[in-house]
Amino acid sequence: MDNLRPKKGGGSLLVVDDDLPARQTLEALLTGEGYEVRCAANGRMALMFAGEDPPELILLDIRLPDMDGFQVCQHLKEDPRTGSIPVIFLSGLDEVVDKVKGFAVGGVDYITKPFQSEELLARVETHLTLRRLQEQTGAQNVQLQEEIGKSKRAEEALRRAHDELEERVKERTADLASAKEQLQARLEEIEALKQQMEKENVQLREEIKLQYSHEEIVGRSEIMRKVLAQVEQVALTGSTVLIQGETGTGKELLARAIHRLSVHQGRPLVTVNCASLPPTLIESELFGREKGAYTGALTRMIGRFEAADGSTLFLDEIGELPQEIQSKLLRVLEEGRFERLGSPKTLQVSVRIIAATNRDLAEDVKAGRFRKDLYYRLNVFPISVPPLRERPEDIPLLVWTFVRQFEEKMGKRVDTISRKSLEALQRHPWPGNVRELRNVIEHAMIVSSGRTLIVNVPKPETSKGLETRNLEDMERSHILGVLEKTGWRITGSGGAAEVLGLKRTTLQSKMEKLGIKRSIP
Numbered sequence: 001m002d003n004l005r006p007k008k009g010g011g012s013l014l015v016v017d018d019d020l021p022a023r024q025t026l027e028a029l030l031t032g033e034g035y036e037v038r039c040a041a042n043g044r045m046a047l048m049f050a051g052e053d054p055p056e057l058i059l060l061d062i063r064l065p066d067m068d069g070f071q072v073c074q075h076l077k078e079d080p081r082t083g084s085i086p087v088i089f090l091s092g093l094d095e096v097v098d099k100v101k102g103f104a105v106g107g108v109d110y111i112t113k114p115f116q117s118e119e120l121l122a123r124v125e126t127h128l129t130l131r132r133l134q135e136q137t138g139a140q141n142v143q144l145q146e147e148i149g150k151s152k153r154a155e156e157a158l159r160r161a162h163d164e165l166e167e168r169v170k171e172r173t174a175d176l177a178s179a180k181e182q183l184q185a186r187l188e189e190i191e192a193l194k195q196q197m198e199k200e201n202v203q204l205r206e207e208i209k210l211q212y213s214h215e216e217i218v219g220r221s222e223i224m225r226k227v228l229a230q231v232e233q234v235a236l237t238g239s240t241v242l243i244q245g246e247t248g249t250g251k252e253l254l255a256r257a258i259h260r261l262s263v264h265q266g267r268p269l270v271t272v273n274c275a276s277l278p279p280t281l282i283e284s285e286l287f288g289r290e291k292g293a294y295t296g297a298l299t300r301m302i303g304r305f306e307a308a309d310g311s312t313l314f315l316d317e318i319g320e321l322p323q324e325i326q327s328k329l330l331r332v333l334e335e336g337r338f339e340r341l342g343s344p345k346t347l348q349v350s351v352r353i354i355a356a357t358n359r360d361l362a363e364d365v366k367a368g369r370f371r372k373d374l375y376y377r378l379n380v381f382p383i384s385v386p387p388l389r390e391r392p393e394d395i396p397l398l399v400w401t402f403v404r405q406f407e408e409k410m411g412k413r414v415d416t417i418s419r420k421s422l423e424a425l426q427r428h429p430w431p432g433n434v435r436e437l438r439n440v441i442e443h444a445m446i447v448s449s450g451r452t453l454i455v456n457v458p459k460p461e462t463s464k465g466l467e468t469r470n471l472e473d474m475e476r477s478h479i480l481g482v483l484e485k486t487g488w489r490i491t492g493s494g495g496a497a498e499v500l501g502l503k504r505t506t507l508q509s510k511m512e513k514l515g516i517k518r519s520i521p
């Protein structure tokens with residue numbers, strides 16, 4: 001509080017009094033106390049001095065010549081420069097009404113003349129101290145208000161930031177939730193697909209096992225099951241079997257199966273391909289010859305009938321057998337007897353005959369190309385192998401079987417085959433039947449690198465108008481197609497014989513028979 005008290009020279013005062021002696025007395029008193037004192041003799045002067053250089057306190061006489069002290073005080077209060085200066089009224093009047101009026105117009109005190117100098121000094125000092133206190137408090141208030149304002153603004157900014165953050169967190173949470181949902185849905189889809197694919201693959205592998213446990217013949221179609229049932233039925237009987245079916249349908253496979261399931265299973269199956277040899281050679285091939293039996297027969301040779309004694313003889317492509325040999329064959333089939341070429345000695349054998357052809361033998365009989373009696377002799381137990389296009393349901397199983405075979409051979413691994421590829425494979429008419437399918441899969445396995453097999457199915461144009469063409473036409477166009485592809489190269493790796501899965505000689509005699517010749521441009 002001490003530093004707020006006016007020190008000598010520390011306070012500026014304005015004394016307003018029209019009475020000169022009174023003014024001088026006051027001036028002397030106050031100056032003596034260290035105040036800086038200015039005096040005014042009337043109201044106008046008072047207002048002017050106060051406006052020019054505002055004092056810290058004003059001692060204001062009420063009775064003035066130009067206006068009364070109340071009016072001066074009013075003007076002072078109205079002026080922003082002087083409004084806050086404490087005004088102490090001085091008056092010789094001691095009436096309550098005037099005091100009330102003095103406070104009403106903004107005065108802070110009222111001193112009645114004559115006054116005691118101590119009282120006046122004490123009041124002046126008190127009001128100056130009060131004013132300074134007020135000013136200080138005011139300043140502190142302003143500062144405080146500012147602080148409050150600042151902290152309010154900061155609080156507001158903080159709240160906004162918090163709200164924004166909340167909003168963003170909400171948005172992000174919603175985003176995350178929907179992303180999570182999407183991810184979950186995708187994962188479920190993938191899982192379902194995986195399960196479906198795995199199920200399909202597992203099913204196929206299991207079914208392959210089932211089939212393998214029986215024989216190496218794959219087929220789950222009703223029609224192939226019937227064929228396999230026939231194979232089992234006839235195998236043990238030792239009866240002659242005639243297997244008919246288009247090229248590549250698996251006739252030889254069936255013949256081998258019959259042999260394996262027969263009483264001769266421990267013995268080798270002897271095979272003759274009737275299409276691969278010219279008539280003179282086929283005879284000696286079948287029945288054997290003595291040394292010198294004909295020109296060029298330098299040694300004695302055992303025929304296939306002798307070799308197959310006590311076992312099975314597979315006469316492949318029987319439809320190609322020359323007429324003159326057909327009758328000799330008939331005799332062996334009926335009596336089990338024959339002679340080697342160049343030998344009068346009759347030999348007796350016990351041979352089980354399985355014959356196969358891709359020709360329509362009944363038609364050949366009608367056309368006089370094949371002996372009727374031989375046909376009936378062979379046709380004791382006919383098995384007809386259906387073409388692959390009539391049993392597309394076997395295709396996936398066959399495909400997987402071949403894939404597994406080539407996996408082993410090529411040291412590759414295939415886990416899946418696209419459904420699309422399988423469907424395309426099932427739609428294809430396969431003029432070359434299972435052999436053609438096997439070749440296509442082998443090719444796909446060679447060129448494929450991943451774990452998913454991609455198969456290029458041959459263009460169906462090669463088998464256009466299939467229904468209206470006979471077997472010969474079909475064979476001709478198929479062989480021609482392959483020859484065009486191989487540039488008419490028959491032998492060697494990738495040659496037509498290999499592609500068609502035929503022996504070179506078989507292919508050549510087929511070409512001769514079907515009149516296939518390369519046209520020279």
Ligand SMILES: Nc1ncnc2c1ncn2[C@@H]1O[C@H](COP(=O)(O)OP(=O)(O)OP(=O)(O)O)[C@@H](O)[C@H]1O
Nearest residue numbers: 216217218246247248249250251252253358434435
């Ligand atoms: N059901 C099947 N299961 C597995 N492989 C088969 C099946 N049918 C045929 N094949 C395969 O197809 C190819 C051709 O079979 P096969 O030689 O037995 O036919 P084909 O009817 O004798 O033909 P062609 O009349 O041309 O002599 C072979 O590689 C064989 O293993």
Ligand SMILES: [Mg+2]
Nearest residue numbers: 251252316356
């Ligand atoms: Mg064959």
